[in-house]
Amino acid sequence: MISDLETVFGVDGTLNISRSKVLMVGAGGIGCELLKNLVLLGIQEIHVVDMDTIDLSNLNRQFLFRFKDIKNFKSKVACNLVEEFKFANFATKLIAYTENIMNFDIFDIEWFSQFDIILNALDNLEARRYINKMCQYINKPLMESGTSGFDGYAMPMMARVTECFDCTAKETPVTFPVCTIRSTPSQPVHCVVWAKNFLFQQLFGEIDENKDEEKNYGTDDEEEIARIKSEQNELNELVQLVRDTNINDISSIVEKIVKKIFVDDINQLLKIDTLWKTRTPPKAVFLSNINFSLEKIEPKLDMNKNWSIEDSIKQFVVTAKTLIKRQRKLKGALLEFDKDDIDTLLFVATAANMRSSIFSIVNKTVFDIKQIAGNIIPAIATTNAIIASYSTLNALKLVAFGNKITDLKTAYTSWASGTSSKKYMGLVRANKPNSDCTVCSKVNNMIVKMGKNTTLATLIDSLTSKFGDAFPEDFTILNLNSSSIIYDFDFEDLLQKPLYNVFRSNTDALKKADFMLILDEDTEEEINKPLQILIQWDKINENLSTADFKPITLTKYKKAKDVETTQDDIGETGNQSYLSVDENGEVVLSESDDEEPPKKKQKMEKDDIESEIEIILD
């Protein structure tokens, strides 16, 4: 035992620390700091989940990584290095995972339940929401955190005791109408989004299967919509060329791409007079000056400077060739845009700048475009360290001092954020759960264990027999993963079908947790809150056909008040949580580096020294 730890936390407190088991989601900026703290303090067992690999630009803050570790898995490298810091408790067990935390086949609800505390060190909203939802089912404290530049927050949460991550609205990513991106860009960001989400995605990525009819074009101009559609069809022909390994003349393919994208499409656009009455008409590039046989550029261009249009075109030609060759080597697999993959970044940056020039929009440096395309919120070592340590201290208080979750406070960087001149960190007591929150309060949450052969009919039978009268007579069941109805009073086709086939028909996609929602459609005034079921597929007994669960109390609410909103609300939550942001043809910037703090609550905005003191003294 470490005598310092015993002095501070007491003998029992120190013992409790050395017996606790925690989950750390994310081994990036906050994760490295968290892991170091937890190991130095002698936590018994730490599971670290991160599917990312290490990149050069991580090394200025993710201090467990070195140059030699680039391209290796963050979770593995981090756990390997902190093995060296195991002094406080030499028995500390470190387990690294390199899979996506949302892979429910690996990280199922029983797996989540083994931990005393869950610490988030995540960089994206989707995973945060997912973990938050899991925590609604396991009743374990969740330490949520995030930083963005000098700003950051560390927020302790507990299902049904404090507010959950989804109790407050989060800023949604910026979206642009299709026509702005495809026909009438006016800002550099429009061209970057076009280059990344349309051009790159179409040529090298997964082809957008959304039906054109479902798209939000942001315009009623039929001529323009027709043009966008035909542009699409012609592009598909180019995609075939790019992927056809029998065509060896890559230079000619690049020439065709440039001709189509930067000349023909622009000339087509020019024909739609209505678009250019109030806007500067675009000017197609001149093909005659372009050397398509160019293979490389010497010396390399400076990514921190603005390039001439000629340089951008040269770089585009060279990079497009590199990407075509790279994709052919992948043999059917697809390229993904990654801001840290120099070829994909250069392709997007040069294409965006060529388009900007065509539309008389200012050019941006590759460095700037990296920021726009990656939607990077810069993260720095110092803020990460402070936030990770506040998270650590909160976890310690629960474990070593036996504090209640309600004793803990959310801490945020009030001084750096300019909301206080005297308090370096602002503190906010946890709010109660938001009674309108569709993740934690407006639903009844339940886990049902079933097998591959469990049918919808079996599930309904077990629910009605266990809940008896409390279960509605009339109800609708939704598959939240696809936001589709799988059962209602006049749709019983799926009753005899195993639910496994209903939920898991898509074999390629990430196997996230499967959720279904049962909506009470009874005509009584007081009806059940929607019953949200997390499905735990039985792994051992493959052919299980039963549905097992611990019955919960189905809480009710007065229908009269919410009658018009309930179903829509729930449906929408399903959308937010599970459907990709690219739905409806809207182009979205959604990645981020180390996640931005959620909108600051009103309470946080006041530097309320006086009232804070009153609370403590009274």
Added chain:
Amino acid sequence: MSEKIVETQVDVELYDRQIRLWGLSTQQLILNSKVLVVNLNGLGTEIVKNLLLSGIGNITVLDEHEIEISDVNTYYNQFFIYNSDLSKVDTTKKYKRLDFAEKNMKDMNPRCNLQVFTDSSEKKLLDKEFLKNFDLVITTEILNNELLSKINLLTRDIKIPLYICQSFGLSSFIFVDYIQKESILEKPLDAKKDTAQIIREKEIIQKTEFPKIVSKNTNLVSKQLIDADDGTVKVLSKFLHKFIPFGELINRIDENIINSQFNKRQSRQILENTTVPYILNHLNSDFYISNQHFNKCKGIELPAVTAIMGAALVQDFISSLNNAKVLDNLLILDAQNDEMLILEI
């Protein structure tokens, strides 16, 4: 000595994130800074880590402390000492912290010019010519106020900023002496509106040096503050109750002021509320005898607590290079209550 320049692609890519926050010119200043860090216990380790990550060009570490390999208590809270290195050496021999830490510090940023000294730190710290080699001095693990006062007099004499950092278990503080510093104060134009609208005001920070505060005869709350009628004392004394036993505070502040600030019930609670009493009282050794727990925690540099302070300190140094707002001039962490306050003394 020639200036180092951030120019290579690797530099820009490596420091990509932070350059976006404070710009290339500040990154350039960081690269050319020469920093002296005294002692490499918990706090020193965190400070050096953040300095290395930020891309500081020159770091010198003084540490004469020995560790005892058989006793993890002598090194449990630092991460530049690796247990695989300890297992390779003869455990009966004596080793210094830096014998193991130097290699691992270098490994974290091989481009940093790192120098270490394991001979008497005190002698070096009192050598004006030695201190002249640096742009900044950071002391950790030194609890001897008399020595700190002498060091501060020297750094004032040669006009280099000084950070004094101490830790007491769940409590810790950073004292900053910029001597004289121009800093940009950012005030929201309208507190209710968008924070993007701010007025930037230049402010000259010129504060008292360490010796005045530690001397036994100096009042904790200076005479000027007590006499000020702008309400400063009100705010300050309300904060201070968390950090010094109120008996002492009250003895030092005129009774009339206390009575005017707090009602009877509050005054009583103030007297009884000795929570994690504090730092400022430590500065005068007569005081902290009154609190056993605090006394026991003296000098304990606890993980997480040291990480917060180490990060705040290095960020403050970077902000000072960037002419952004800086700590003015005492930062106190009371991790028991999560409080982290900036006090002006």
